[in-house]
Amino acid sequence: MGYILEIKNLSVEANENHLKIIHNLSIKFPEESVSVIMGPNGSGKSSLCQTIIGNPEYSITDDLGDILFFNESIKSLKVNERALKGIFVSFQNPVEVAGVSIASFLRQSYFNKFKDKKFNDFKEELLKSLELLKLDNDFITKSLNENLSGGEKKKSEILQLLLLKPKLAILDEIDSGLDIDALRIVSNAINTVKNQGTTIILVTHYKRLTEYIDDIQNVFVIMDGELKKTGDKKLIEELEKNGYKAINS
Amino acid sequence: MGIKRLILDRNNLKVFKFEENIDISLKDNSNCSSELMFILSNENIKETNIHIKLEHETNLRLFVLVTYNTKGRSIKDKKNINITLNLLHENARGEVFLAGKYHSNSDTDINIVINNRKKNTKGYYRGINFLYDSSHIFTKGLINIFQFANKSDSYFKDNNVLLSPKTIAKTSPILEIKADDVKASHGATIGMLDESQIFYLESRGFERKDINDILIDGLLKKNFTEYMSDELYNLFKDNISN
Numbered sequence: 001m002g003y004i005l006e007i008k009n010l011s012v013e014a015n016e017n018h019l020k021i022i023h024n025l026s027i028k029f030p031e032e033s034v035s036v037i038m039g040p041n042g043s044g045k046s047s048l049c050q051t052i053i054g055n056p057e058y059s060i061t062d063d064l065g066d067i068l069f070f071n072e073s074i075k076s077l078k079v080n081e082r083a084l085k086g087i088f089v090s091f092q093n094p095v096e097v098a099g100v101s102i103a104s105f106l107r108q109s110y111f112n113k114f115k116d117k118k119f120n121d122f123k124e125e126l127l128k129s130l131e132l133l134k135l136d137n138d139f140i141t142k143s144l145n146e147n148l149s150g151g152e153k154k155k156s157e158i159l160q161l162l163l164l165k166p167k168l169a170i171l172d173e174i175d176s177g178l179d180i181d182a183l184r185i186v187s188n189a190i191n192t193v194k195n196q197g198t199t200i201i202l203v204t205h206y207k208r209l210t211e212y213i214d215d216i217q218n219v220f221v222i223m224d225g226e227l228k229k230t231g232d233k234k235l236i237e238e239l240e241k242n243g244y245k246a247i248n249s
Numbered sequence: 250m251g252i253k254r255l256i257l258d259r260n261n262l263k264v265f266k267f268e269e270n271i272d273i274s275l276k277d278n279s280n281c282s283s284e285l286m287f288i289l290s291n292e293n294i295k296e297t298n299i300h301i302k303l304e305h306e307t308n309l310r311l312f313v314l315v316t317y318n319t320k321g322r323s324i325k326d327k328k329n330i331n332i333t334l335n336l337l338h339e340n341a342r343g344e345v346f347l348a349g350k351y352h353s354n355s356d357t358d359i360n361i362v363i364n365n366r367k368k369n370t371k372g373y374y375r376g377i378n379f380l381y382d383s384s385h386i387f388t389k390g391l392i393n394i395f396q397f398a399n400k401s402d403s404y405f406k407d408n409n410v411l412l413s414p415k416t417i418a419k420t421s422p423i424l425e426i427k428a429d430d431v432k433a434s435h436g437a438t439i440g441m442l443d444e445s446q447i448f449y450l451e452s453r454g455f456e457r458k459d460i461n462d463i464l465i466d467g468l469l470k471k472n473f474t475e476y477m478s479d480e481l482y483n484l485f486k487d488n489i490s491n
Contacts, residue, residue: 053452056444079451088452095449099467099474105453108463112454143467160453 004031004168004199005052006068011061012044012051012225020061021047022225029168034200035218036210036236040244044225045203046092049172053089054079069168084113086167090157090174096146102156103140110163122163129162132189150177158189161198169193170201175209187212207240221247270298275307277338286312286481288488289330292319292355296329303334303341303370312481315349315357316488320381327356334363336370336401346473347376350489351384351416359388365401365431372403377472379465379489380409380416390422394431402432409439410468412461462490 006029012022021044029035039045051058052067060067060075067075074082097105110122130137133155145153154174161169171190175183191214194200202209202216210216210233219236221229221244228247229235238246275283289297303309315330334343343363351357363372378386390405409418422435442464450460466486474482 055448079448080454080456083452083454091449091452095443095445097446097449097464097467099470099472100463105463108459109453109455112459143471164453 001031002071003028003068004070005029005201006066006071007048007052008064008066008068009062010048010051010065010067012047012058012065013061014047015057015059020225021058022051024062024065025222025225025227027220027227029199029201030217032197032199033217034194034202034213034215035220036216037201037203037220037222038205038236038239039222039228041205043223045222046172047225048222049089049170049203052082052170053087054082083166087170088161088164088166088168089170090154090161090172092173092176094145094153094157097144098146100144101140102142102144102159105144106140106160106163109160113164125163129159129189132162132185132192133159134185135159151179151182154178154186155182158186161193162189165193165196166198168199168201170203172203173205174202175204175206183209184212207236210236223247269294269296270300272300272302273309273311274302275304275309275341277304277307283308284310284312284477284481286314286484289313289315290318292317292324292328294328295326297331299330299332301332301334301343301345303336303338303343305338306340308342310344310476311346312477312485313345313347314485314488315347315351315378317351317355319355320352322353324353324355327358329358329360331360332362332374334361334372334374336363336365336372337367339367339369341367342371344373344476345375346476347374347378348469348473348485348489349376349378349386350381351378351386352381354383354385356385357387359386361388361390361405363390363392363403363405365392365394365398365403365428367395368398368428369400370398370403371401374405374407375472375476376406377408377468378410378418379412380418381412383413383415385417387419388421388437390420390435392422392424392426392433392435394424394426394428394433396427398428399430401428404433405435407435407437408468408472409437410465411439411441465490 007025007027010022010025013020037045047058066073216233219231220227332345361374365372388407392403392405394401405422407420418439420437424433426433446464447460
């Protein structure tokens with residue numbers, strides 16, 4: 001099996017202050033795998049996620065740097081083109097969109113992607129997904145991310161993931177703001193998506209999420225915008241025990 | 250130009266395509282609650298004047314939809330839309346909701362005057378304007394709370410969404426308060442669609458033109474939906490969306 005995503009010699013800066021955040025980073029993510037990116041605060045993990053989906057607040061600074069999705073460069077594609085190719089990035093703090101109900105947003109996103117599906121297909125999948133996330137049916141009448149708790153926002157992201165069935169899901173700190181029960185529910189949903197064939201990249205600070213996710217193959221540690229260490233699930237234990245400082249020493 | 254007079258004395262909703270001058274009166278102690286909707290769509294009319302007089306225990310909601318069909322054509326004259334809400338007697342309550350869509354080089358002045366003349370009167374203005382191409386708009390809102398109009402409550406809220414870099418929106422709220430123990434406030438926003446919302450929707454596969462429609466619909470809903478029926482809201486939405 002090949003690689004679904006390849007980060008090649010990627011250097012990134014924030015447009016706002018021209019601060020260099022990622023330095024010549026190269027990582028390969030195998031298709032239909034689960035990988036974890038870990039690193040301390042400010043190490044460039046979220047900036048990497050945002051660069052992959054094409055956030056205009058970030059620029060790739062080196063022409064040789066590239067992002068390959070199924071061996072094709074996506075760095076010149078628009079954000080929505082990357083999404084429609086099958087890349088889903090969950091947001092740490094999803095933006096509130098007042099007046100747009102979750103239901104209408106989900107319906108439109110679903111039919112943008114699955115043009116041949118019928119309304120009943122959407123309804124069936126939506127109800128199944130709400131049940132999996134233990135959300136009331138009323139949840140989808142709320143405005144998108146508006147006045148939702150931190151946990152509900154994360155569930156809203158996962159609800160979108162379940163319906164859109166991307167080829168690659170990059171979940172940026174999906175565990176932050178979740179209590180123990182919600183963490184289990186969200187992890188269960190991630191495992192469901194994984195079992196349907198979606199490649200998962202988890203971005204997290206903590207071990208606790210990784211305890212609930214099956215079949216983690218690769219762990220990448222990013223610090224100061226550089227790849228510092230690669231390993232398997234045992235590396236998470238090592239980090240939990242010794243902290244990130246031990247990686248540098 | 251003649252003045253049309255409309256006297257309301259029972260609960261009703263009326264929808265008018267009206268362009269020039271109209272006087273609306275809700276009669277004393279009629280205890281009626283009326284909803285009126287005006288659609289301003291004739292680009293040849295330079296000035297529209299709406300005068301509202303509310304007497305004892307009357308309650309009016311006025312919805313104004315501005316949709317001059319000027320897309321793709323140059324406009325010569327400035328337009329004026331003047332709405333005066335006179336709260337003449339105690340316990341009169343008037344609410345004005347205005348949504349507008351402006352194209353090409355149209356130049357529109359909107360003047361809103363709320364006169365709280367007697368105590369315990371309530372007057373509210375809530376507007377949202379969507380500006381395209383190189384359109385200009387200037388909205389002035391004056392709340393006059395007269396002497397002895399104690400316990401009055403009024404506000405002026407004006408929102409302007411710039412959908413092209415060449416558009417200009419100005420807004421000027423003024424409060425003149427000559428009575429004690431009143432509530433009066435104003436608020437205004439001028440800005441483009443939120444880039445972070447656009448990016449979020451793009452990341453879920455939406456095209457930019459669809460995103461504009463979704464966010465415009467969201468702003469309309471946020472501002473108006475709790476005040477109007479689904480039927481009226483859909484009329485607004487169908488006219489404001491592209």
